[in-house]
Amino acid sequence: MTDTLLEIDRLSVDYETARGDLKALRDISFDVRKGEIVGIVGESGCGKSTLISSILRLTAPNTRFRQGEVRFRGEDLLQLPERKMRDLRGADISIVFQDPMQTHNPVLSIGQQMLDIQHRSKASKADKRARAAQMLGAVGIPDPEARLDQFPHEFSGGMRQRIAIAMALMSEPDLLIADEPTTALDATLEVQIIERLQELQQEFDCAILFISHHLGVIAELCDRVVVMYAGAVVESGEVREIFHDPKHPYTRRLIDCDPGHIKERARVLPTIPGEVPDLANLPGGCIFRDRCDQAMPRCAAEVPPLEQLKDGHQAACWLNHKEAAE
Numbered sequence: 001m002t003d004t005l006l007e008i009d010r011l012s013v014d015y016e017t018a019r020g021d022l023k024a025l026r027d028i029s030f031d032v033r034k035g036e037i038v039g040i041v042g043e044s045g046c047g048k049s050t051l052i053s054s055i056l057r058l059t060a061p062n063t064r065f066r067q068g069e070v071r072f073r074g075e076d077l078l079q080l081p082e083r084k085m086r087d088l089r090g091a092d093i094s095i096v097f098q099d100p101m102q103t104h105n106p107v108l109s110i111g112q113q114m115l116d117i118q119h120r121s122k123a124s125k126a127d128k129r130a131r132a133a134q135m136l137g138a139v140g141i142p143d144p145e146a147r148l149d150q151f152p153h154e155f156s157g158g159m160r161q162r163i164a165i166a167m168a169l170m171s172e173p174d175l176l177i178a179d180e181p182t183t184a185l186d187a188t189l190e191v192q193i194i195e196r197l198q199e200l201q202q203e204f205d206c207a208i209l210f211i212s213h214h215l216g217v218i219a220e221l222c223d224r225v226v227v228m229y230a231g232a233v234v235e236s237g238e239v240r241e242i243f244h245d246p247k248h249p250y251t252r253r254l255i256d257c258d259p260g261h262i263k264e265r266a267r268v269l270p271t272i273p274g275e276v277p278d279l280a281n282l283p284g285g286c287i288f289r290d291r292c293d294q295a296m297p298r299c300a301a302e303v304p305p306l307e308q309l310k311d312g313h314q315a316a317c318w319l320n321h322k323e324a325a326e
């Protein structure tokens with residue numbers, strides 16, 4: 001029996017625009033095993049949101065799936081009837097957004113919203129309420145029973161995010177997608193949410209796909225990391241391995257920008273000079289070469305393939321080839 005839960009297999013996604021097809025995802029492959037925490041890191045525009053919306057099949061109308069599969073428990077979600085997909089969303093696969101207000105209905109009490117989530121359950125209303133309070137307690141909301149009757153605006157931003165996590169976990173999903181859930185929070189709250197997610201992952205034994213543009217946060221939480229640049233995977237592997245021995249100049253630059261433990265991290269981070277290339281007019285060769293201080297003639301001529309370097313460590317860079325040394 002395989003322990004693979006989610007397999008993204010050679011996924012390519014375009015957006016049709018007036019300027020031509022914008023290549024938002026190109027040949028993306030990676031997997032998430034049961035109970036594992038995998039981080040996706042990259043700058044704004046690298047395709048993180050497109051990846052999440054493709055997994056959940058909640059894409060914009062101008063999206064075109066060019067190739068590839070999104071297999072969840074072995075089944076290609078891109079081929080699933082919409083009805084089955086609806087059953088899956090929020091039950092087997094849940095999501096926590098950057099802004100918890102995307103989850104909360106401002107005019108309903110938190111308790112009512114947590115009852116609504118349990119609409120499929122045959123339990124009594126009292127039992128559902130008890131379960132809602134238990135979940136609030138699990139994410140660290142004090143006095144959860146009383147707070148069920150309060151409305152979203154009566155909670156702080158950090159608490160609202162905890163409640164969004166509680167709601168996402170109520171169905172005991174196999175996969176929780178966390179889309180930059182801590183980006184809008186200050187550093188102390190960010191640390192608290194990360195630590196809580198770690199505990200909850202153990203308690204609920206769910207896998208987490210954690211999206212962030214901060215490598216420091218990924219290092220804190222994740223087992224493995226997938227580094228994306230301009231719609232492609234440029235490096236992936238165990239977090240420890242990637243941090244100690246990055247094999248792509250882009251990853252190195254991300255680490256330089258965000259080196260430390262999130263508890264010590266300066267809030268104003270240096271950025272990588274230059275811009276992500278125009279995805280509607282991609283240059284030939286390596287997509288990072290214009291921003292790379294180690295670019296060689298070969299980088300303009302040929303696209304470096306994503307290659308297996310060590311066990312589970314992959315990178316797409318000509319510097320890892322013997323001829324680079326010459």
Ligand SMILES: Nc1ncnc2c1ncn2[C@@H]1O[C@H](COP(=O)(O)OP(=O)(O)OP(=O)(O)O)[C@@H](O)[C@H]1O
Binds near residue numbers: 015016044048049060
């Ligand atoms: N519906 C759309 N039509 C055309 N282009 C789009 C559409 N949605 C996103 N894009 C473009 O696709 C590329 C990838 O966008 P995406 O939102 O997936 O990146 P991201 O890494 O999530 O960025 P951010 O962190 O800013 O959300 C960007 O160039 C973006 O401008």
